[in-house]
Amino acid sequence: MRKKVDIAIVGGGVVGFAIARELAMSYPEKKVFVVEKNAYGGMETSARNSGVLHSGIHQNPNFLKSKLAVSGSLKAVKYAKEKNIPLLDSGMLIVVSFRAFRNGLYREILDLFRLMRSARKQGIEIKFVTRRSIKKLAPNIKALVGIFIPAVWVISQGEFVRALELDALRNGAVAFFNSEVTSIEKLEEVYGIHMSGGNILDAEVVINAAGLYADDVAHMAGFDGYTIYPWRGEYYEIVGEKRNLVRRLVYPAVSKKSPSKGIHFSPRTDGRLFIGPNARSVPAKDYYEEDKTPVEVFLKHAIKYLPCLTKDDLVWAYSGIRAKITPDAEESDFIINVDSISPTFVNLIGIESPGLASAMAIAEYVHELLKTAR
Numbered sequence: 452m453r454k455k456v457d458i459a460i461v462g463g464g465v466v467g468f469a470i471a472r473e474l475a476m477s478y479p480e481k482k483v484f485v486v487e488k489n490a491y492g493g494m495e496t497s498a499r500n501s502g503v504l505h506s507g508i509h510q511n512p513n514f515l516k517s518k519l520a521v522s523g524s525l526k527a528v529k530y531a532k533e534k535n536i537p538l539l540d541s542g543m544l545i546v547v548s549f550r551a552f553r554n555g556l557y558r559e560i561l562d563l564f565r566l567m568r569s570a571r572k573q574g575i576e577i578k579f580v581t582r583r584s585i586k587k588l589a590p591n592i593k594a595l596v597g598i599f600i601p602a603v604w605v606i607s608q609g610e611f612v613r614a615l616e617l618d619a620l621r622n623g624a625v626a627f628f629n630s631e632v633t634s635i636e637k638l639e640e641v642y643g644i645h646m647s648g649g650n651i652l653d654a655e656v657v658i659n660a661a662g663l664y665a666d667d668v669a670h671m672a673g674f675d676g677y678t679i680y681p682w683r684g685e686y687y688e689i690v691g692e693k694r695n696l697v698r699r700l701v702y703p704a705v706s707k708k709s710p711s712k713g714i715h716f717s718p719r720t721d722g723r724l725f726i727g728p729n730a731r732s733v734p735a736k737d738y739y740e741e742d743k744t745p746v747e748v749f750l751k752h753a754i755k756y757l758p759c760l761t762k763d764d765l766v767w768a769y770s771g772i773r774a775k776i777t778p779d780a781e782e783s784d785f786i787i788n789v790d791s792i793s794p795t796f797v798n799l800i801g802i803e804s805p806g807l808a809s810a811m812a813i814a815e816y817v818h819e820l821l822k823t824a825r
């Protein structure tokens with residue numbers, strides 16, 4: 452089959468389906484297609500994260516991703532309430548441990564102050580909390596001081612993606628599953644998107660939302676300047692009765708140079724509790740299960756705040772892989788570029804955290820870019 456379409460979106464993760472929904476709703480007369488290599492949407496990074504709708508506090512306030520996280524989170528919360536998507540009104544505690552105090556305290560307090568400054572700059576509501584208020588917010592967490600950000604939620608990632616997908620399809624979008632994009636040819640007025648199985652879509656507008664593989668998809672279309680470096684984040688689950696000991700997001704205060712927001716207590720909407728993720732460079736984009744970080748490493752972090760935990764309370768859970776655009780731990784911004792105007796090709800590269808929180812705002816941003824580019 453060779454079919455002419457208006458818009459082809461490569462990748463049916465949270466970002467691809469948020470964009471499909473936005474464009475299908477805005478342009479009912481246009482044919483919007485999503486091409487996804489897996490059997491369902493949202494099976495890759497969109498399912499392998501912490502599900503946090505972030506406030507933007509951890510990002511460089513000057514970055515696009517920080518602005519998109521703030522507006523995207525608010526949109527996602529409103530959307531979740533409308534669609535009955537499970538949501539945990541958790542707030543986020545960022546705390547300094549007693550152990551840090553015994554070891555000289557200095558670094559973690561400075562990191563906490565940096566985050567407070569970042570919050571003020573972005574107008575994010577925070578409260579400075581002492582040991583006593585921490586006890587009220589998270590009775591089992593042992594920490595000296597911290598900050599509390601009320602406007603942070605945890606969403607059911609799977610149901611979020613499914614709702615976006617359903618909305619996109621209801622508004623006329625079409626999804627091709629089990630269809631991997633294998634090559635892309637630039638023709639005069641369209642890009643020819645070749646899929647496994649031999650089908651071809653000729654699209655006037657292509658949006659590359661292929662997550663970890665967005666650099667490969669960009670290269671297929673001749674945009675060679677992008678490289679994605681896979682960085683894994685692993686999770687252990689707290690099982691048994693101790694899973695009920697923490698019902699809020701509790702993060703450590705980490706340095707600006709940290710490749711992640713730190714190993715945190717990560718409660719979910721279904722009542723489960725995880726700790727993670729760490730951050731380590733891995734040799735392949737599907738390196739999910741090999742060479743697992745030992746449980747002792749996670750336990751060492753967690754007992755600083757929850758001393759009653761033991762190794763037996765922790766079970767390996769899963770990992771997710773960040774689509775980093777730098778080979779080292781350096782923080783970078785989302786890249787969302789219109790790299791060709793006619794035919795149009797939009798590349799979304801390095802959509803790592805807070806990509807889930809930002810998805811609906813990314814969709815609006817891409818829509819605006821298309822309006823001005825064409």
Ligand SMILES: Cc1cc2nc3c(=O)[nH]c(=O)nc-3n(C[C@H](O)[C@H](O)[C@H](O)COP(=O)(O)OP(=O)(O)OC[C@H]3O[C@@H](n4cnc5c(N)ncnc54)[C@H](O)[C@@H]3O)c2cc1C
Nearest residue numbers: 462464466488497500501503632662684771805806807808
């Ligand atoms: C450990 C970890 C924790 C995180 N925690 C959070 C968090 O708490 N909050 C938050 O906001 N963000 C978080 N993130 C980031 C968030 O998960 C991602 O930013 C987001 O899921 C990216 O979505 P996506 O749609 O761009 O990518 P994906 O979900 O990876 O979707 C891309 C899709 O493209 C498809 N695809 C790829 N190549 C092809 C091809 N050639 N043909 C067809 N289809 C293709 C894939 O199958 C996939 O389904 C976390 C990430 C990690 C790794």
